[in-house]
Each structure stands twice: as structure tokens, then as C-alpha cells.
Amino acid sequence: MYKVKITTVIVIAASILFISLFLGPKVINPFSLDATETNILLSIRLPRVIVAALVGVALGASGAILQGLLRNPLADPYILGISSGAALAATVGLLSGSYLSCTFSIPFTAFTGALVVSLLVGMFGWKRGGILPERLLLAGIGLSFLFYALLMLLISISSDAEMRRAVLWIFGDLSLADWSLIPYGLLLIVSGLFLSISRAKALNALMLGDDLAHSLGFSIHKEKILFFVAVALMTAASVAMGGTIGFIGLLIPHIVRFLIGADNRRLIPVSALCGGAFLCIADLIGKSIMHPAEIPSGIVTAIIGAPYFLFLLRRRDVLTT
Amino acid sequence: MSSPRNQPILLFNNVSFTYAEDKPFIDGLTFSMEDGEFIGLLGSNGSGKSTILKLACGILRQSAGYVSLWGKPLTAYRNKDRAKLLCYLPQLLDLQVPFRVRELVSMGLYPYDIPPGITVDEALELVGLADKSDVFVMNLSGGERRRTFIAMTLLQEAGLVLLDEPLANLDIKYQLELLRLLRELQAQKNISVIMALHDINMAMQFPKVMLIKEGKILSSGSPEHVLTKDLLKEAFDVGIEIRKDGSGATYMSYENFL
Numbered sequence: 251m252y253k254v255k256i257t258t259v260i261v262i263a264a265s266i267l268f269i270s271l272f273l274g275p276k277v278i279n280p281f282s283l284d285a286t287e288t289n290i291l292l293s294i295r296l297p298r299v300i301v302a303a304l305v306g307v308a309l310g311a312s313g314a315i316l317q318g319l320l321r322n323p324l325a326d327p328y329i330l331g332i333s334s335g336a337a338l339a340a341t342v343g344l345l346s347g348s349y350l351s352c353t354f355s356i357p358f359t360a361f362t363g364a365l366v367v368s369l370l371v372g373m374f375g376w377k378r379g380g381i382l383p384e385r386l387l388l389a390g391i392g393l394s395f396l397f398y399a400l401l402m403l404l405i406s407i408s409s410d411a412e413m414r415r416a417v418l419w420i421f422g423d424l425s426l427a428d429w430s431l432i433p434y435g436l437l438l439i440v441s442g443l444f445l446s447i448s449r450a451k452a453l454n455a456l457m458l459g460d461d462l463a464h465s466l467g468f469s470i471h472k473e474k475i476l477f478f479v480a481v482a483l484m485t486a487a488s489v490a491m492g493g494t495i496g497f498i499g500l501l502i503p504h505i506v507r508f509l510i511g512a513d514n515r516r517l518i519p520v521s522a523l524c525g526g527a528f529l530c531i532a533d534l535i536g537k538s539i540m541h542p543a544e545i546p547s548g549i550v551t552a553i554i555g556a557p558y559f560l561f562l563l564r565r566r567d568v569l570t571t
Numbered sequence: 572m573s574s575p576r577n578q579p580i581l582l583f584n585n586v587s588f589t590y591a592e593d594k595p596f597i598d599g600l601t602f603s604m605e606d607g608e609f610i611g612l613l614g615s616n617g618s619g620k621s622t623i624l625k626l627a628c629g630i631l632r633q634s635a636g637y638v639s640l641w642g643k644p645l646t647a648y649r650n651k652d653r654a655k656l657l658c659y660l661p662q663l664l665d666l667q668v669p670f671r672v673r674e675l676v677s678m679g680l681y682p683y684d685i686p687p688g689i690t691v692d693e694a695l696e697l698v699g700l701a702d703k704s705d706v707f708v709m710n711l712s713g714g715e716r717r718r719t720f721i722a723m724t725l726l727q728e729a730g731l732v733l734l735d736e737p738l739a740n741l742d743i744k745y746q747l748e749l750l751r752l753l754r755e756l757q758a759q760k761n762i763s764v765i766m767a768l769h770d771i772n773m774a775m776q777f778p779k780v781m782l783i784k785e786g787k788i789l790s791s792g793s794p795e796h797v798l799t800k801d802l803l804k805e806a807f808d809v810g811i812e813i814r815k816d817g818s819g820a821t822y823m824s825y826e827n828f829l
Contacts, residue, residue, distance in 0.1 A: 467652075512674070
């Protein structure tokens, strides 16, 4: 039933990724490239499209996983504080200048932050030998506020140049995308994606409730921990590469679920793909619409995403279908 | 599935379980279940019905004693292997799941790498939902939703089915429909069933009833043997008597509270 829809989505997403390479403040004709255009394409456009796609993939997949795992349509890495934890840790790295000494330090600190927050949220959400989704969400919201407050404190005491860089990055900035972070980001995101897609049946079962998932032969605690690790890996990579970009994790899984159903074996990979394509479009708009100034991608995703989400909400019950 | 060497398919041997640090909720419970039995686990709210079923499928772990399944300790089974022998439908099912009927029912195949004999269409046919396979579960009636989950357990092909209050919150029509369906399936598929319930009227429809109070079995056997005035008074703390009218039909008589 869903084969045609999935194929259509894949073709559209792949086309967006390809076209994004050639559109922008300067439109490049792929059939007549000169040396300058080849240089722009390989040094600026290609890494930026790859970073946008990878960050979108990570956020789309993470949102789908968390909404299923917590059985709550509002769950995404931001609500749970995982993004703000990663952002806080990475900002410390950014403002202390450690990223200058080692390229790997930003994804590493972001990953550490994401992992620590995942553990903290899990600890607060743990009661009577299991994770309670409501407690987890409330703990995430609380921690998220705390981390953002600490982030603002850090920024307010930093120098002007550092502050501008950090603020842009917190709003989701892809303007400094280059090849250096791509291998690490790719490794973390592919690992998280592989882990979650390979366990997608368990996520389907967990959506029916812990007791039924147990009855269907899954180890509840093990599966939940694996999914949190997958989300931590992907969120850390996305924050390290693109800062904190909101709304993709919330919006994309809802639209994809509406199109192709809730089976996570399809939902996770297609949400990932659509997340990647959506962020490429947002980045294209952000860098073109007020050229030479750039609007951070996180602002564009929220400006496009929020009204569309509200429109969908009024049109039909996306929260349940 | 037949029991090897005539061992009980489910055995509780001196099982104890404690929720908090205080006194045990289940204390030294012993009972066994034979192949093909259809048992109604009857008791008032908080009597321990759900706890017993959760201990039987390994969601809860006993603090003392042991539970065995087809002669082997429950803890010795791998999760997937246990799921092929025993399935459990909890009392609080999330009926707002965003799946279509076919998607949900097919999850019954998850414990298997190679699907067993029965197909999704056959399971839907057996529960009378063949024409609803593409409908969202949340758009079904209460009785149809329960039948969807029953179809899922059928696909799981487990020999022992544990059902926690599946008749709760259903209209009497759906209660009887579901009970009849389960009896038919039990006969056709040779499965064994334990169903927790607190409705004495429904318990009268079971060939065997286990009456429990505070985690202990007060009596076990045929409804005529178990559902006596004294035992019901002890289990429910209300004077209830099962009587027969002139036509031989049974009915319940309550002591007058009002």
C-alpha cells in the first residue's frame, strides 16, 4: 500500500539534495562548470549540503524514535533536553577554544553532553524498575530549561566575537560547514541510524506498552537503552555539526507518519530522509533570501515548520495518526 | 502444544512476591495448570490476579519459589523462545495506537524468524475482522479492538494465553462475543487460557474457576464447586448466592445493601 508513496518520497528527497548543490545566492549550471564554480561546488556547496542532510537525517530519525519510545507526539531531542545538553557541552568547547586544537573535540564534547543528559533524564524518569514516559518528559523539560539558562550565562560572559559565533550556532548555523566534521558526524549518525532501524520491530512493540512488548519477546530495558544511545549518538552529531536546529524532530515524523503509517521499519528511515531534505531546503532559503546576510537554518525551520504544523493540526489529528 | 512427560504446562511452586519492603503480596502460592485448560481467575480488585499473571509471564520476578513453563524454569527461556510458548494481554491496552489492524496483528509474528503456519489474513478471519484489516485500530469499537489484540496473540501461536481482564469496560454483548470466540479458538487451536476477571456472572461460563483473595487461592474447580455463598462472601465481602430458576438458568442473588 505504501510502496508508491515511499518511492515518491525517496525520489523527491534525493532530487532536493541534488538540486541544493546548484541553487543558492549564485546559481550554478551543472553542465558548464568553470574552475571557480567547481571550487565553490566542492569546497563550499557540497560539504554544506552534506552537513545539512546529515543533521536533518539525525533530527528526523531521532524525533521518530523518541515519539515512539515515549508514546508521546511531542517528544523530540529538544523537549528531552538532549540537544541543550549537547549544546551546552559543545559551547563550553567552542568558547574555550578547544575546537581550534582538535577538530574532533566539538563532536566529542557534544556527544558527552548528549550522553550525560540522556543518562540524567533516564535516571529522573526511572521508577519502580522501569522508565515512566511522563516522568522522563517532565525531567527533560526541566533539564532543558536549566541547560539553556547555563548556555545564556556562558554567552553573556564571553567576548563579542565568541558570543556572535555561539549565538549563531545555538540558533542552528550551517555557514561554517566544511569537510572536517563530516567523517565524525557521518560515523555517529550512521551508527545511530543503523542501531535504531535494526531494532525497529522492538520500537513498534514498545509503542503497544512495556507489558505487550515483553510478551512479544523483547527485553524492555535493553531495547530502551539501545534507542537512547542511538538518539544520543545522532543528536550529538547534529548539534556538533549544525548547532541546535529545532522543529525537524517534531514536525517531520508527524508528516511522514501521516503519509506512510506508523511502522517504525519505514517511519525511521523515511523520516531521516525527509529531515535531510527539509533542512537542505531551509538552508537554501536561509542563505539566499537576504543575501549577503544569512538567516540561521534553525530560525528558518521554525518559521516554516511551526505554521505548517499548526495547519496540519487543524486539518486532521496528526498527533494520533 | 502438548506437555512433555505429562508435566503441567504452568507451575507455581511456593511462589512469593513483594511489591514494597513490607509483607509479601503473594505468599507461598502453589498451583499448576494442565494442557488445554480454560481457567477463570476470579477475585475482587487488588486480590492479586494481575500480579499472578505477570509472574506467570516473567514481567514480575518472584522473591521466593519458582515458576516453570512446560517443565522448565521460566527464567531459563530466552525472551523469544518464551514468547513462542506464552503470550500475555495486559489489562490496560493502549487502544490509541497509531497502527492499522493488519500492522498490529502482524506484530504477533515478531518472535519468529520464520513465520509459523497461521497467516495474518487467517487470524483476522478467525476473529471476524477480515474486512477491517486496513482500518486504524483507534477507529474500531471496543469489542473490535480487543479482538484485534486477540488476533495478534493467535499469530504468536503460543500454547498458553494469559488474559488480564479482557472483558472489562465492554458491553455485555461484546463480553459474551469475546468469551465465545476464545472458547472456539481454544477448541480449534488447542490452546490453554487463563483469564483474570472480577465478574461472577462471566466466571460461571468457565469450565474451571480459581477464586483468589489477597494472593491466595481460596478454591479451585468447577463453578458449581467454587462459587458457593461462603466462598464468595470470603472473596468479595458481600453476600452473594448463585441460584437456579425454574427453567434451570442460573442467576445471582445479592444481600440487600440499600
